[in-house]
Amino acid sequence: MIETRNVFLLGDCEEELKNIPDNSVDLIFTSPPYADQRVKTYGGIHPDSYVEWFLPKAEEMLRVLKPTGTFVLNIKEKVADGERSTYVIELILAMKKQGWLWTEEFIWHKRNCYPGKWPNRFRDAWERLLQFNKDKKFSMYQEEVMVPMGDWAKTRLNNLSETDKIRDESKVGSGFGKNIANWLSRDKAFPTNVLHLATECNNKNHSAAFPEGLPEWFIKLFTKEGDTVLDPFMGSGTTNMVANRMRRNSIGIEILPEYYEMVKYKLSPVELYLCEEGGKYEKA
Amino acid sequence: MIETRNVFLLGDCEEELKNIPDNSVDLIFTSPPYADQRVKTYGGIHPDSYVEWFLPKAEEMLRVLKPTGTFVLNIKEKVADGERSTYVIELILAMKKQGWLWTEEFIWHKRNCYPGKWPNRFRDAWERLLQFNKDKKFSMYQEEVMVPMGDWAKTRLNNLSETDKIRDESKVGSGFGKNIANWLSRDKAFPTNVLHLATECNNKNHSAAFPEGLPEWFIKLFTKEGDTVLDPFMGSGTTNMVANRMRRNSIGIEILPEYYEMVKYKLSPVELYLCEEGGKYEKA
DNA sequence: GTTCCGCATGAATCGATAG
DNA sequence: ACTATCGATTCATGCGGAA
Numbered sequence: 001m002i003e004t005r006n007v008f009l010l011g012d013c014e015e016e017l018k019n020i021p022d023n024s025v026d027l028i029f030t031s032p033p034y035a036d037q038r039v040k041t042y043g044g045i046h047p048d049s050y051v052e053w054f055l056p057k058a059e060e061m062l063r064v065l066k067p068t069g070t071f072v073l074n075i076k077e078k079v080a081d082g083e084r085s086t087y088v089i090e091l092i093l094a095m096k097k098q099g100w101l102w103t104e105e106f107i108w109h110k111r112n113c114y115p116g117k118w119p120n121r122f123r124d125a126w127e128r129l130l131q132f133n134k135d136k137k138f139s140m141y142q143e144e145v146m147v148p149m150g151d152w153a154k155t156r157l158n159n160l161s162e163t164d165k166i167r168d169e170s171k172v173g174s175g176f177g178k179n180i181a182n183w184l185s186r187d188k189a190f191p192t193n194v195l196h197l198a199t200e201c202n203n204k205n206h207s208a209a210f211p212e213g214l215p216e217w218f219i220k221l222f223t224k225e226g227d228t229v230l231d232p233f234m235g236s237g238t239t240n241m242v243a244n245r246m247r248r249n250s251i252g253i254e255i256l257p258e259y260y261e262m263v264k265y266k267l268s269p270v271e272l273y274l275c276e277e278g279g280k281y282e283k284a
Numbered sequence: 285m286i287e288t289r290n291v292f293l294l295g296d297c298e299e300e301l302k303n304i305p306d307n308s309v310d311l312i313f314t315s316p317p318y319a320d321q322r323v324k325t326y327g328g329i330h331p332d333s334y335v336e337w338f339l340p341k342a343e344e345m346l347r348v349l350k351p352t353g354t355f356v357l358n359i360k361e362k363v364a365d366g367e368r369s370t371y372v373i374e375l376i377l378a379m380k381k382q383g384w385l386w387t388e389e390f391i392w393h394k395r396n397c398y399p400g401k402w403p404n405r406f407r408d409a410w411e412r413l414l415q416f417n418k419d420k421k422f423s424m425y426q427e428e429v430m431v432p433m434g435d436w437a438k439t440r441l442n443n444l445s446e447t448d449k450i451r452d453e454s455k456v457g458s459g460f461g462k463n464i465a466n467w468l469s470r471d472k473a474f475p476t477n478v479l480h481l482a483t484e485c486n487n488k489n490h491s492a493a494f495p496e497g498l499p500e501w502f503i504k505l506f507t508k509e510g511d512t513v514l515d516p517f518m519g520s521g522t523t524n525m526v527a528n529r530m531r532r533n534s535i536g537i538e539i540l541p542e543y544y545e546m547v548k549y550k551l552s553p554v555e556l557y558l559c560e561e562g563g564k565y566e567k568a
Numbered sequence: 569g570t571t572c573c574g575c576a577t578g579a580a581t582c583g584a585t586a587g
Numbered sequence: 588a589c590t591a592t593c594g595a596t597t598c599a600t601g602c603g604g605a606a
Contacts, residue, residue: 034579079581082420083385089373101367105393108409108476114580115597117474120424123597124580126391136366140404170485190401192409194393198600199578209579436600473598 002225004271005249006240010024010260013232013253025064026227027073027248029218029239031074031209035087047080050087051094051194054128058095067135069220071100074108074210076127082120083246088128095132104137104193111198128196129218145191146222215239216246223248237263244261247273286509286557289533294544298514301344304535309348310423310511311532313502313523315358315493316462319371331364333380334371342379345516352418355384358392358494366404372412379416387422388415388477392498395482398436411501413479428504430472435465442449499523500530501548521547529565531557 009016032054035047045053061071092102106129128208200211215238219229219267225247231239234252236259243250244267254260285388316338319331345355361369390413400407402416403536442479497523503513509531515523520538520543527534527553538544558566 031579032534055509076579082582083387084389086380086386087376089376093370096370102370103367104405105368107393107583109391109393112578112599113476114578115599116580116582117596118580118582119426120422121388121581122418122426122474124479136404138404142401142403142406162429181573188409192396192407194391194409200601476598 002247002273002275004226004244004247004273006267006269006271007242007249007251007266008234008260008264008269009251010254010255010257011253012059012255014057016062016253017057017232017245020064020230022063024067024228025065025251026069027182027219027222028061028065028069028071028230029074029215030072030231030233031235032073032233035085036078037082042046047078047085047087048213052089055094056090057099057232058100061230062099062134064133064230068137068139069130069134070103070138070140070218072106072218073130073132074127074214075130079124092130099134100132101134101136102130103133105129106113106193106195107133108210109194109196113199121226129214132169139222139224141224142191145217146188175199177184192196196278210237210238212238212242215242219243219246219248234263237267240267244271285561286531288528288531288555288557289400289525289557290528290551290553291533291535292524292548292551292553293535293537293546294539294541295537296539298341299343301411301516303340303346303347304348304514306347308512309514309535310347310350310353311503311506312353312355312514312516313358313499314356314515314517315519316517318359318362319369320362323351330368331362331371335375338375339378339382341516342382342384345514346383346418349418350515351420352421352423354386354387354422354424355416356390356502356506357416358411358415358498359414360408362404362506371479383418384415384416385418385420387417389413390415392494393480395480395559413498414551416474423506423508425508426503429475431475431500432475433471446474492523493519496526499526503527503530505530516527517549519543521551524551528555531565 009019027085033045035045035050075088075091077088079085096102108127108129110125110127116123123198195214195217197211197213215229219242223229226249228249228251229239229243229252230251231237232253234254235239237252237254240250240252240263250261250267254263293303307556309539317329349355359372359375361372362394363369380386392411392413394409394411396407396409444473478497479501480496481497499513503523503526507513510533512533512535513523513527514535514537516537518524518538521538524534524536524547534551536547538547
């Protein structure tokens, strides 16, 4: 029997993070409000002041993260006046000055991105997953995401391939589509820093910012059972719910009471799990 | 009969670019030596001085590009001492100060055949394709790169137009409404800003920096026949060869005599093409 | 029970119109 | 002139009901 603890805090994470001890969190996974987005719900942060807004929060996150821990930041800059805004890359530079190591940048390829057509631009189908660390020696459990090819192939082929194969075949001679057979013949899939996940566009009470598969992958990769996962911009609590299911302790901070209450209602502060052969993450 | 002109220059592009007139190039597509990469061939540029090294060259490129033209820069920062280097994002900020517009960042997802494994990092499967422009109004031929629609289109195409009509009627209020013709007989969709191309695994007598499909896609997108494509870091001449095949004029600058000679040998300064029904890019 | 179809809707972006 | 709002455009996905 494993007991997993959930802590939910209501308020601005810049303040609420101060209630969390130094070096106590194994993974921070979050998707903050993007600049000028969600103006109605979060008030909206102007691109020009985004770095300044985020930096003190990042400072607290740096404090609460264990030296072996990892911070994964899901973010994407929007277009302003025909150009990509630079606040995200400015944030990277600023966080480095703050003491963070910018270890890696993963790409989340959104298969079902928002539609639309413009004369000067295609649809934006990717977001950044910036990996930051306190120390060069951090915990990483690669084998947890190096799943057998059987499962991975099904996912890849179901999610990706029918469309991709068609598109590939139309590009003969350009190097497209040559290597699909290679993916099929492997017994182990080696993950890369590119993730393919569809957004979940059909949620009930709320719109999830990201699919569950996203936090799940990083929780597998950077934590083990019993570790602690923090989301300082909890929103609808996707990260916490997934962490919970995977037998990790979770901390969530949310500034909006309606989201805070909703998550508290959905997830209990203590969850009990039964250890069973074969069944992972099964609730007791 | 169409005549296409190729110009090859031997030398440092910072100097050689000065031989090219103002506002004369429609597309610059290039993959410069990455910092600390290709140490043997280019001498290697240290990450700390990369921006400083690149900037005067970018200044000349800004001069030779037409106002309607586009600069596509294929680049990826390497890992140094466990961290991603920041010279690429610093370069973006510096080029903006120089007058460039950072219009878009495309992702080249490299579907590679050779996996790798490190204790703290997965294989890097993507590179940046940074799009810069001089002006907000630039030429873009989107219909040239359309891709087949997803699977659902086969069975759901009819329904989609129904759905769309209904959705449209809910917004009726003024004018003609939408153009239904856009949806009838639609079998292609516009692509996104994520490109899937396999790296070329077959080794030739040189190591190509990128597969032919990469310049081909951007040449289709940003130029028409008879336009001029420039690669200031020509290397083995992939960009020029593709441009040539697609009936665009090309300019290539290369600092290493052996590459320069090889390309001159492969590609003649003037190519003649026969215009035929149905056959695109067929050599006379 | 499968499969198929109807349908709603997304961390989007632009251009026109209104204040 | 400059900003805020709004309508138009578009494609992939999952759910739920129908065949």
